[in-house]
Each structure stands twice: as C-alpha cells, then as structure tokens.
Amino acid sequence: CRASGRSARGAAAGGWPCALARPRLMTAPDVVSYWQNVFEKNGIPEARESSEYIVSFVLGAKTFQSLDSKKLCAPLTAVQQEQIQQLSCKRLERMPVQYVLGEWDFQDLNLKMRPPVFIPRPETEDLISLIVEEESRKCEAKNSALSVAIPSPVILEVGCGSGAIALSLLCKIPQSRVLAVDKEETAVDLTRENVHRLQLQDRIHILHHNVSYGSAKLLLPWGPMDFIVSNPPYVFHEDMASLDAEILRYEDLDALDGGDDGMRVIKIILTLAPSLLKDSGSVFLEVDPRHPDLVEDWLCAHPDLLLTLRAVHKDFCGKPRFLHIQKRSR
Ligand SMILES: C[S@@+](CC[C@H](N)C(=O)[O-])C[C@H]1O[C@@H](n2cnc3c(N)ncnc32)[C@H](O)[C@@H]1O
Numbered sequence: 001c002r003a004s005g006r007s008a009r010g011a012a013a014g015g016w017p018c019a020l021a022r023p024r025l026m027t028a029p030d031v032v033s034y035w036q037n038v039f040e041k042n043g044i045p046e047a048r049e050s051s052e053y054i055v056s057f058v059l060g061a062k063t064f065q066s067l068d069s070k071k072l073c074a075p076l077t078a079v080q081q082e083q084i085q086q087l088s089c090k091r092l093e094r095m096p097v098q099y100v101l102g103e104w105d106f107q108d109l110n111l112k113m114r115p116p117v118f119i120p121r122p123e124t125e126d127l128i129s130l131i132v133e134e135e136s137r138k139c140e141a142k143n144s145a146l147s148v149a150i151p152s153p154v155i156l157e158v159g160c161g162s163g164a165i166a167l168s169l170l171c172k173i174p175q176s177r178v179l180a181v182d183k184e185e186t187a188v189d190l191t192r193e194n195v196h197r198l199q200l201q202d203r204i205h206i207l208h209h210n211v212s213y214g215s216a217k218l219l220l221p222w223g224p225m226d227f228i229v230s231n232p233p234y235v236f237h238e239d240m241a242s243l244d245a246e247i248l249r250y251e252d253l254d255a256l257d258g259g260d261d262g263m264r265v266i267k268i269i270l271t272l273a274p275s276l277l278k279d280s281g282s283v284f285l286e287v288d289p290r291h292p293d294l295v296e297d298w299l300c301a302h303p304d305l306l307l308t309l310r311a312v313h314k315d316f317c318g319k320p321r322f323l324h325i326q327k328r329s330r
Pocket residue numbers: 118119120121124158159160161162163164165181182183184187209210211212231232233234254255256265
C-alpha cells in the first residue's frame with residue numbers, strides 16, 4: 001500500500017492505430033516506450049507508469065489511456081519532446097512522479113505538489129469517507145429528533161501537508177469549517193496555494209503551528225470541534241531507513257517519523273482531544289497496523305482522558321489503518 005497514486009491503470013495501449021506512422025517521427029507511444037526503456041535500464045521503479053504519466057502530462061492528459069487516437073498518432077513537437085526529457089531526467093534521479101509533474105489528484109481534487117511536502121497517499125482517501133459517514137450518521141440522528149438547525153461541523157486537522165484531507169472534507173461536507181495546522185512553513189504555504197486553486201478559502205483557517213501538549217489554549221478559540229482528523233507522522237523510527245529512495249530523498253522525513261513507537265504525535269493529539277472536542281466529538285486517525293492495540297492500551301492507561309476507541313477500520317489492502325476515537329460525556 002504505497003504511494004503510486006493515479007492508480008496503476010497503466011496497461012500499455014495495445015494495438016494503437018499508428019502502424020503507418022513514419023518511424024523517425026516520434027509519437028506518444030514511441031516516446032513512452034523510449035523513456036520506459038531508459039527508466040528500466042536505470043533501475044527506476046514503475047518505469048512504464050512513470051513514462052506514461054510524464055508523456056500524458058505534457059500532452060495535457062491525466063492518463064495515457066485517456067489520450068485520443070489523434071494525440072496518439074500525431075508526432076510530438078520538439079518542444080514537447082524537450083519537456084518530456086526534462087521531466088524524465090528528474091524521474092531518473094528517483095524524484096516521485098507527483099513532484100515531477102508538480103500536481104496530483106486526491107479524490108477528485110487536483111492538488112499542487114512540491115517537495116518536501118508529504119504526497120497524499122491513496123489509502124488516506126478512505127479516512128475522508130469515514131468522517132463523511134460519521135457526519136451523515138449524526139445528521140440523521142439529529143433530523144429524526146426534529147432539529148431544524150443546519151449542521152456546520154467544525155473540524156481540526158493536525159498536520160495538513162498539501163491540504164489534501166482538509167480540502168476534501170470542505171468539498172464533501174458543504175457546511176463544514178476547517179482549522180488546518182502544520183508545523184512546516186512549506187506545508188502551510190502549499191495548503192494555502194491549494195485552497196486558492198480550489199476557491200475554498202471561505203471555510204478554512206490555516207495555522208502555522210507546531211502542535212504540542214500545550215496547544216489547547218491556542219486552538220480552542222476556533223472550537224470546540226466536532227472532529228479532529230490527522231494522518232500524523234506514524235512510521236516507527238526503526239522503519240524509516242527501509243523506506244523507498246523516492247521518499248528518503250525528497251519527502252520531509254519529519255512528516256513520516258513518529259518516533260520509537262510511532263506515537264509521538266498521536267499521543268499529543270489524544271491528550272489535547274478532550275479539551276478541544278465537543279461532547280461525543282470524534283478523533284479520526286490514520287495509523288500503522290500495530291497502532292490499534294497500542295492506542296487501545298494507552299487509552300486504558302489514561303482513563304482520565306474520557307476517550308473510547310469506537311472502531312478500527314481496514315485500508316484497501318486489508319490492514320487495520322484507521323481509528324475512530326470518541327469523547328465520552330462526563
Ligand atoms: C503524514 S503527513 C500528512 C499530510 C497530509 N495530511 C496528508 O495526509 O497528505 C504529516 C504532516 O504533519 C505535520 N506535523 C508533524 N508533526 C506536527 C506537529 N507536532 N504539529 C503540526 N504539524 C505536524 C508534518 O509537517 C506533515 O505535513
């Protein structure tokens with residue numbers, strides 16, 4: 001379950017109708033094969049997909065499959081070939097294709113990507129669905145109680161990175177407001193750019209802040225919160241060295257490294273949660289598969305926090321990945 005994104009719909013275009021193209025004029029499929037071959041010879045992972053993404057991007061499409069036959073058969077211009085070469089050279093240095101293109105899709109949002117800001121992973125899309133489901137469940141309960149108030153949940157995101165989670169939630173929950181916090185200026189800047197790109201600035205506040213055990217006072221004026229969501233750094237420190245070269249060379253490792261037990265930031269979030277959440281408010285976390293048990297033990301050892309582990313949800317690879325933790329009312 002790693003970041004390859006835009007899902008590997010990358011099967012080669014079998015039988016493209018260009019058999020009569022003159023050999024010296026390079027068409028898109030020719031160029032894709034050429035760079036695939038270069039990538040393979042240089043040991044670059046996902047050689048075919050990388051090449052397809054780069055060529056499609058330069059031709060103004062998101063996937064190779066979505067190129068129409070006209071674009072597939074037309075010889076590329078010198079400018080296009082040069083652009084492809086420039087991008088491919090970055091990929092040859094193991095730069096993730098998301099940074100090479102400078103943009104990537106998360107759910108149906110097209111987001112700017114820039115190193116070293118964490119690239120949103122496909123499994124995180126399921127975290128959004130869990131919150132949307134919980135919100136609509138709460139709405140149904142309220143409606144059946146004949147409340148007429150329009151729900152406008154307040155959501156805190158700890159560690160917004162590129163803004164992927166915050167922006168998705170703003171789109172999927174139309175009346176929601178989000179406070180998006182990140183300790184890195186590069187992340188806060190990129191979230192801001194993506195917010196404006198998608199014209200969602202009216203319902204979000206972005207805060208450059210390093211969340212710690214003392215952050216409640218600073219964050220509470222935007223609350224109390226209905227939800228706290230985070231895809232925190234959760235990789236166990238000892239696992240950091242075995243990450244892919246793409247990650248180790250280009251991504252901010254602080255965005256991934258969760259300390260010895262991967263729980264450094266998780267513990268901060270859970271400690272802050274009772275004072276930031278409304279009664280029955282929820283924390284949704286993406287975690288390592290070893291964390292559900294560790295977090296449950298930790299919550300048992302901290303009963304004063306009044307937090308209950310409500311549910312553990314699996315990711316699309318079947319690994320326990322998402323925690324729903326709820327605040328009990330006193
Ligand atoms: C795994 S990334 C997630 C980024 C984004 N939410 C996503 O899912 O694509 C974790 C983010 O948390 C930020 N972060 C880590 N510790 C933090 C802290 N104590 N306070 C605020 N942000 C923090 C990092 O800078 C990084 O952007």
